[in-house]
Amino acid sequence: MDNWNDKNTWEQSEIHIDQLTGEIDQILHKIINGLEDLGIAYGIIREFSYNPEEPPTWTISIEESKTVLTLDILFQYMSLHRNIEDALTHFMHDHFPYFT
Numbered sequence: 001m002d003n004w005n006d007k008n009t010w011e012q013s014e015i016h017i018d019q020l021t022g023e024i025d026q027i028l029h030k031i032i033n034g035l036e037d038l039g040i041a042y043g044i045i046r047e048f049s050y051n052p053e054e055p056p057t058w059t060i061s062i063e064e065s066k067t068v069l070t071l072d073i074l075f076q077y078m079s080l081h082r083n084i085e086d087a088l089t090h091f092m093h094d095h096f097p098y099f100t
Contacts, residue, residue, distance in 0.1 A: 021046065021056050024074070027088050028058065035062065035098060060095075067095045 025046060032042050040063055048056040058069040069091060077087035093099040 017052075017055065020071075021048070023084060024058065024069075024088065027085050028060065028069075028092075031089060031092050031099075032060075032062070040098065060092075062096050062098055065096055 025044070028044055032044070035042050042062045043060075045059045045061075046056055047059065048054075055071045057071075060067055060069060073091070074084075074087060077091050078084060081087040081090055089099075
């Protein structure tokens, strides 16, 4: 029975991480979307592993600037801001001059 509980817990955490990464993807694209209208080149690459011990990361490139967003970094921003969208907005403002 313990194996079932472990598997069930793992599946629930996997679903939660999938939902979180989908939400992060949507918010990042929403924040960056206006740059396309200005003719500014950008890219977002989400890297993931099938190993649950390795959470996803996002490599964000805007023109000549590049940074990596990890869940640890996101959680640090979330501890300072009220929700995930505010946390990501502040992250982008801190790392890219296009948002200042």
